[in-house]
Amino acid sequence: MKIMIELEEAKELVLSRIQPVGTEWVAITDAYQRVLGQDVLSQIAMPPFARSPLDGYAYRAGESDSQPLQLKVVSEIPAGTFSDREILTGEAAKIFTGAPIPPGANCVVRMEDTELVSDQVTVIRPVLPNSNMVPKGEEIKEGDTLLRQGFYLTPPALGLLAAVGLDQVNVYRRPRVGLLSTGSELMDVGQSLLPAKIYNSNSYTLRGMLQEAGCEVLTIPIVSDQMEDTLKALARVSEADLIITTGGASVGDYDIMRHALAEFGCEMLFWKLDLKPGTPASVGQKGKQLCFSLSGNPAAAMVTFELLVRPVLRKIAGRSIHEEEQxxxxxxxxxxxxxxxxxxxxxxxxxxxxxxxxxxxxxxxxxxxxxxxxxxxxxxxxxxxxxxxxxxxxxxxxxxxxxx
Missing domain, CATH: 2.40.340.10 (MoeA, C-terminal, domain IV)
Known part of the structure; x- marks a missing residue:
């Protein structure tokens, strides 16, 4: 076991020993703040057809159309409908925003630049071919990679998945974390405070931080400073991907956590970080499970969580790994x-x-x-x-x- 190591060495040590958790399929309605388990390819183009970006008239333009231009309106195309009526020279289709461009038409003129009388429309300002048309696949082509494995799903990302018709997505399972607060001096909230006791706050701060990081949390609020109780508590969270304990991390007679982790079957990787606050942190590994022992001091536990635990959570959750930018x-x-x-x-x-x-x-x-x-x-x-x-x-x- 290494003693008193630099933060960077500690991170490298623990990150090198873990792999992301497995994946599962979920509905996109349940995929917010989840992490993609595989690349997502589009099965369709977006838009799936050439469409009009505005309300107006679709017609067949030439390079030297007269001004004004007289056209006969032969069809009307609201959004959500399709017309197979081919537009010939001298004809127009009244078209609305989002509707498919009809066959034969090669432009759309704004409604504001026209005058309609009966079935005759006068184009006051004719446009050039290919004007005011959104081509098929302008945003996404069929087979395009939409999002990469490791992408953290945000609201616009979910909208993108829905836009190409996906109702399910493969994501990494939420990491399961066991959280223990140790200390015979602790009492839980809602009780009258007894002499020499303090209320347990670490369970609540760290649980919130873990939930914010996308984890499922099993909390054992208070564990006494006794080896037997500590080992029983560790056994209760033995199926978790990660265990985090606070308290019992230093050098006092009742600071037993690193000894308990060793007794629990952990290979102890290090004890003590060469930094403040949070010096007495230690990490052990049992199989694929990492066990973090953090200081019982609230601010120290939170700082060490940010510096050391959060990068580990990113990796096991399948998120893209990057150096924390300073x-x-x-x-x-x-x-x-x-x-x-x-x-x-x-x-x-x-x-x-x-x-x-x-x-x-x-x-x-x-x-x-x-x-x-x-x-x-x-x-x-x-x-x-x-x-x-x-x-x-x-x-x-x-x-x-x-x-x-």
Missing amino acids: FLVKMASGFGKTGRQRRFLRAQAVFKNGEIWADLTPAQGSGILRSMIGSHLLVDVPANHGSVEPGELLMASWIANWES
Whole structure:
């Protein structure tokens, strides 16, 4: 087991050991925020026929039509109907937006540029051949790849699938995650708080983050700091794709989680990340299952989740993997503490004069849950950096958007 490793090494270590979960077919009505399990090819062209983009008259234009042009209206084509009446020279079909272009016609003139008397239409401003026609397959050709495997399905993507007639789609199964909050000091909400106890918040924050990431979550709200209870709780979530625990991660007499994971049958990959907050994190693997032990301090657990767990969830969910992009921010406020370890500071993003400024939350303690509310950024302060000064440039990354 490695001890005290860099974040980048930890991510590489865990990402190299996992594969996406299996796939399933679902109705597109249930496919929102799911991840495509295979490429989607269109079986039809879009539009499936040449159509009119406006209300007007379809006719057979020549390069040197007279102005004005007199035509006989021989048919009417509303949207959703098809006319097989061929349009000859000197004839026109009254046509409406979205209707198929009739055979023989090679243009559409706007209704505003015409005058109709009985069955005779005068084209005041004749148009050239191929004007105001949307050709068959302008947007999509039959056999085109619409969306690639790993694509995260958004509302317009679902609309695109529906536009080509698909009612089902192959997607990755939602990852199943077991979530344990450990600590004999914990009490669940809705109870009167007893002396020396605190309410369990991690089950609720992390469950929300997991649900936001598209996971099915089995939560065991409170597990005592006893080995027997911990092993029983781990056994209850043994069928999950991933297990996340909070609490019992550090070096105290009651910090037993990494020992429990080993007893549970995990190969322990590492213990301790060389960063703050969240140093005592550890990860073990049992078969295909990864087990993450995170700090019991609420802010530390959430920061470590963003930095380490979220990239893993993306991969097992089948989403396209990319490096979490970091970018330069200008510090709107300072941070006086110094230390040997790399530190991630929570901050609000403020846009000024085309730049992103990072306004640090007032309290950065690992147990301060409120520091995550209103924060958009994790500012990356290198090891041995010294105090952070206002106006200084540092790298940062976005926190997932799970707030209003």
